[in-house]
Amino acid sequence: VHTPRVFSGIQPSGGLTLGNYLGALKRFAEAQDRGGIETVYCIVDMHAITVWQDPDKLTRATRELAAGFIASGVDPVRSILFNQSQVPAHAQLGWIFNCVARLGWMQRMTQFKDKAGKNSENVSLGLFAYPALMAADILVYHATHVPVGEDQKQHVELTRDIAAKFNNDYGVEFFPSPEPVIEGAATRVMSLRDGTKKMSKSDPSDMSRINLTDDADTVAKKIRKAKTDPEPLPETIEGLEGRPEARNLVNIYAALADLTPEQVIAEHGGQQFGSFKPSLADLAVARLAPISTEMSRLMQDPAEIDRILADGAERANAIAAPILKRTCEIVGM
Numbered sequence: 389v390h391t392p393r394v395f396s397g398i399q400p401s402g403g404l405t406l407g408n409y410l411g412a413l414k415r416f417a418e419a420q421d422r423g424g425i426e427t428v429y430c431i432v433d434m435h436a437i438t439v440w441q442d443p444d445k446l447t448r449a450t451r452e453l454a455a456g457f458i459a460s461g462v463d464p465v466r467s468i469l470f471n472q473s474q475v476p477a478h479a480q481l482g483w484i485f486n487c488v489a490r491l492g493w494m495q496r497m498t499q500f501k502d503k504a505g506k507n508s509e510n511v512s513l514g515l516f517a518y519p520a521l522m523a524a525d526i527l528v529y530h531a532t533h534v535p536v537g538e539d540q541k542q543h544v545e546l547t548r549d550i551a552a553k554f555n556n557d558y559g560v561e562f563f564p565s566p567e568p569v570i571e572g573a574a575t576r577v578m579s580l581r582d583g584t585k586k587m588s589k590s591d592p593s594d595m596s597r598i599n600l601t602d603d604a605d606t607v608a609k610k611i612r613k614a615k616t617d618p619e620p621l622p623e624t625i626e627g628l629e630g631r632p633e634a635r636n637l638v639n640i641y642a643a644l645a646d647l648t649p650e651q652v653i654a655e656h657g658g659q660q661f662g663s664f665k666p667s668l669a670d671l672a673v674a675r676l677a678p679i680s681t682e683m684s685r686l687m688q689d690p691a692e693i694d695r696i697l698a699d700g701a702e703r704a705n706a707i708a709a710p711i712l713k714r715t716c717e718i719v720g721m
């Protein structure tokens with residue numbers, strides 16, 4: 389039986405979106421605030437470099453993401469907040485898992501297929517092996533719960549397969565089988581321009597997403613211009629069936645207001661988007677403006693951010709190093 393522990397990570401590969409906030413950061417802070425369970429949060433820079441990153445931008449994005457975590461309510465004292473490359477056990481366990489995971493398992497990962505596209509011969513080997521490193525990120529802490537957005541479900545399931553195969557191959561009950569925690573109204577925030585696509589920092593259209601660094605006018609404009617159908621909001625939740633854009637705005641409202649989509653429909657059902665969108669814009673600005681202000685404030689003192697991350701790395705290493713050592717003994721190294 390493993391002591392419950394939460395682990396999750398985000399890549400420092402450019403700006404944070406409302407999807408990252410609602411699907412990840414906000415929920416990370418909530419897991420921490422519930423208390424009683426250790427929360428470990430990682431800026432996964434080694435995942436970011438699976439595709440080209442300009443070195444100066446990577447350094448800046450790492451600090452900015454740390455600021456984003458803190459501004460979203462992750463307290464670097466009550467949680468462990470650190471940068472992956474500062475804890476070498478991730479890479480070391482990642483290699484062992486490269487030798488446990490099967491090539492065919494990686495070939496089935498839909499995110500690899502999406503990211504590699506037609507050019508799959510010319511992507512980095514790291515992009516292909518990414519899920520084995522992610523398994524190491526989680527299991528080097530013996531984490532039991534992994535809060536993520538829906539897009540990461542398959543990777544957490546692969547982590548369970550790797551843990552099970554390691555335990556089976558070596559005849560041990562060493563690694564736990566971590567659970568993906570995919571809860572709430574906004575586990576898959578969609579693009580504001582296309583209700584069938586995930587909101588993402590890599591979408592070429594900036595109007596498709598809300599960035600945590602957008603100012604109030606930009607947030608309001610993007611919501612006002614969000615694609616919708618001509619019908620008013622339905623009177624019941626079933627009426628959102630087949631209306632992905634309407635459903636997305638209701639889900640975003642619900643997650644920002646800490647309501648269920650049913651409660652949002654009870655309150656706003658029957659409204660035209662001409663009146664629902666301004667309510668949503670006001671809510672989004674009220675929730676996001678303090679985060680972006682706090683991020684800018686924190687970014688004025690990069691040395692302090694580096695100090696926070698160094699402290700987090702030390703605490704992370706204190707958990708990870710003994711688990712790696714024991715893993716190596718099990719393997720015979």
Ligand code: ADP
Pocket residue numbers: 397398399400405407408410411412535536537538539540574575576577578586587588589590
């Ligand atoms: P991105 O997908 O934006 O490149 P990451 O892969 O680093 O960012 O994901 C960080 C976290 O944010 C993951 O838990 C992921 O599931 C979550 N996430 C990313 N985009 C969304 C979205 N549109 N809706 C909900 N969660 C999301």
Ligand code: NA
Pocket residue numbers: 539
């Ligand atoms: Na993602």
